[in-house]
Amino acid sequence: MENKMILLVEDNPDDEALTIRALKKNNIGNKVVVARDGAEALDFLFFTGAFADRDPRDVPQVILLDLKLPKVDGLEVLRQIRADERTHLLPVVILTSSKEEQDRLKGYSLGANSYVRKPVDFNQFVEAVRQLGLYWLILNEAPPR
Amino acid sequence: MKASLPNVTLPHLTPAEKKGLQDYWRVYEAHREEITAQVMQMASQHPEFKSIVQNAASQPSAEQQAASYNLQRNAILHDAWEPYLKNMQLQGMVYARTGLSFHAWFEIVGAFRRHILPYLLDAYSKTPQRLLDSMSGVDILIDTAMSVIGNSYLETKEELIREQAEAVRDAIQQKRSEEKFRALLESAPDAVVVVDRMGIIQVVNSQVEKLFGYNRAEIVGQSIEILVPKHLRKRHIKHREEYYIEHPVRPMGIGLELFGLRKNGTEFPVEISLGPLESEEGLLVSAAIRDVTQRKRNEDEIKKLNDDLKQRAAQLEAANKELESFSYSVSHDLRAPLRTIDGFSQALLEDHSEQLPPEARGHLERVRSAAQRMAILIDDLLNLSRITRAPLQLRFINLSAMAQEIAQALRESQPERQAEVSITPGLMVDGDPHLLHIALQNLLSNAWKFTSKQKQAIIEFGQQSRHNKERTFFVRDNGVGFDMAYADKLFGVFQRLHSMSEFPGTGVGLATVQRIINIHGGRIWAESAEGKGATFYFTL
Known part of the structure; x- marks a missing residue:
């Protein structure tokens, strides 16, 4: 049995808390694993480093990926996810402050499934997370494994 | 000169005439010396013959005289007329060429007749009878000889005239082509030097004198190397x-870099074109020399300006990059704390509402709305900076349709308002559709906003006039308007003429519009009075 978990890649603890709050407010009870930089996210996905012995039944249903990250940035994380056959079909939603065209363009061209800009207004943020959860956790059929 | 003379007509003589001629000959032979002496005596006093007779060099030799005598003799005694008459032809030719008049010759012949x-x-x-026959023999001889001489004389004279005419024509032609050549040479914009096989200067034009500082006379006949700097002469x-x-x-x-040498010893850069000239004196070479000092200077100047420009462009690009990374981090990093402020204020309101007095809740709402406003401000500023960073994408677009669409969205945002928006249809322009949409959006939103206190808002978009290629469009409203004293502040960033509570806004909108119109090469200005509405004009 797989756990429909969410991998949140976010270095800002405030944003982390707000995202988790927004998920809760939308009654999304899935397990959330937080990676605080790009390297940690890759370790989690590829069972390396601190995550070498993690539960293999934890398969992310969706990855919420920030772009500005310490060590390995979000676009590089995305590139490696798409380059590895174990992860290349995972849904990845870029969740970021930036609405710079260059980020959006690079994100989509590297194979991001969505691109969501974190709104400042928390109520709008909750709405955005609601839609994300609805689509990626409930409506979307995960790719065959 | 003709190579051969025409055939002579030989005389047809009766036996009596022949006998008369021979009788004359016998008398002439017998008295040749006396008669010749008498004729020569006469000739030596004749104005035309005088000089010939006196000039020993022009006298026929004894052999020539003997030959001439024998020819006459053989003609008369042995009917061998042709050689004699051919000789007479030659005589006629010679007389004609020496310039003696035929009349003078007749006088000599007449003298001979008188003396014999x-x-x-x-x-x-x-x-x-024999006397008469011999006398007519003399006449036959003279007539026969003189008619041949005369014909030859006239033909030769004609020939001479033709030759002279040709010579004159040739001379004129030569002079003309020389003049043409010289005119051509003088009209050339370049200094032109013509040199021969040995490199000796044959011809120069006046531009050479000006350029090198020599008089013509000083350099014609000199070696061309006089105009070449010493260190380049060997080459x-x-x-x-x-x-x-x-x-x-x-x-x-x-x-190669070429240089000329002036008379005063200074050198200057030149450019030279060479061309061959076929002439009677053999192959000549013309060299067209151009002073390129100014051009070199200009080239250097252009190169310097270009380098400056490159440097500036590099600086500008660096500045642009910096701005880009600046706005990138603004976009990322400045918004994150705002999210925290807004998000946790909201969390406080939701989770601890009961513990908070109403005043505290009010304060938290203020914190939230300030954070949200600052987020809008940041976005507006980023948009403003993005406008100048992206290159213009020109398309042929329908401004009227664009305005219509914006007005529709405004109406839907506040369906309760009474507003009449009239838009002149079919206004087409060349412009960047994305940017012009932002500009129109700002202008129409402003009109919408500042007419919000009007019972019946009236908003108009149209084209005012057309001067040459420049067209003036306008957005007019019947809103609150503004005092023209502040008109110059209108387009500055963060400049606002109304209080936030009265009309909310960031003060970036019109600055953005102005930048968009400016990068399209247009101008924007406004006319208004407080309480009388406002009209914004822009040209494209």
């Missing part, structure tokens, strides 16, 4: 000699 008559009378006085001589072998029309010294 007494001898004939003396010899044949006893036989009148020049070698190249010059090589050029004579092939002599194509071409620029000189391809890939």
Whole structure:
């Protein structure tokens, strides 16, 4: 049995808390694993480093990926996810402050499934997370494994 | 001169005439010396013959005289007329060429006739028929000879005239082509030097005098190397000699820096075109020399300006990059704390509402709305900076349709408002659709916003006038308007003429519009009075 978990890649603890709050407010009870930089996210996905012995039944249903990250940035994380056959079909939603065209363009061209800009207004943020959860956790059929 | 004379007509003589001629000959032979002396005596006093007779060099030799005598003799005694008459033809030609008049020649012949008559009378006085026949023999001889000489003389004269005419024509032609050549040479914009096989200057034009500081007389006849700087002369001589072998029309010294040497010793950069000139004196070479000092200076100047420009462009690009990374981090990093402020204020309101007095809740709402406003401000600023960073994407667009669409969205945002928006249809322009949409959006939103206190809002978009290629559009409203004293502040960033509570806004909108209109090459201005509405004009 797989756990429909969410991998949140976010270095800002405030944003982390707000995202988790927004998920809760939308009654999304899935397990959330937080990676605080790009390297940690890759370790989690590829069972390396601190995550070498993690539960293999934890398969992310969706990855919420920030772009500005310490060590390995979000676009590089995305590139490696798409380059590895174990992860290349995972849904990845870029969740970021930036609405710079260059980020959006690079994100989509590297194979991001969505691109969501974190709104400042928390109520709008909750709405955005609601839609994300609805689509990626409930409506979307995960790719065959 | 003709190579051969025409055939002579030989006389047809009766036996009686022949006998008369021979009778004359016998008398002439007998008295040749006396008669010749008498004729020569006469000739030596004749104005035309005088100089010939006195000039020993022009006298026929004894042999020539003997030959001439024999020809006459053989004609008369042995009917061998042709050689004699051919000789007479030659005589006529010579007279014509020496310039003697035919009339003078007749006088000499007349003299001969007069001088021989007494001898004939003396010899044949006893036989009148023989006397008459011998006298007519003299006439036959003179007529025959003179008609040949005369014809030859006239033909030769004609020939001479033709030759002279041709010579005159040739001379004129020559003079004309020389004049043409000289005019061409003088009208050339370049200094032109013509040199011969040995490199000696043959012809120069006045531009050479001006350029090199020499008089014509000083350099014609000199070696061309006088105009070449000393350190380049050896090379020049070698190249010059090589050029004579092939002599194509071409620029000189391809890939070499060429220099001229003035009379005063200064050198200057030149450009030279070479061309061969066929002439009677053999192959000449013309060199068109151009002073390129100014051009070199201009080139240097252009190069310097170009380098400056490159440097500026590099600086500008660096500045742009910096701005880009600045706005990138603004976009990322400045918004994150705002999210925290707004998000946790909201969390407080939701989770601890009961513990908070109403005043505290009000304060938290203020914190939230300030954070949200600052987020809008940041976005507006980023948009403003993005406008100048992206290159213009020009398309042929329908401004009217664009305005219509914006107005529709505004109506839907506040369906309760009474507003009349009239838009002149079919206004087409060349412009960046994305940017012009932002501009129109700002102008129409402003009009919408500042008419919000009007019972019946009236908003208009149209084209005012057209001067040449410049078109003026306007957005007019009947809103609160503004005092023209502040008109110059209108387009500054963060400049606002109304309080936040009255009309909310960031003060970036019109600055953005102005930048968009400016990068389209247009201008924007406004006319208004407080309480009387406002009109914004822009040109495209």
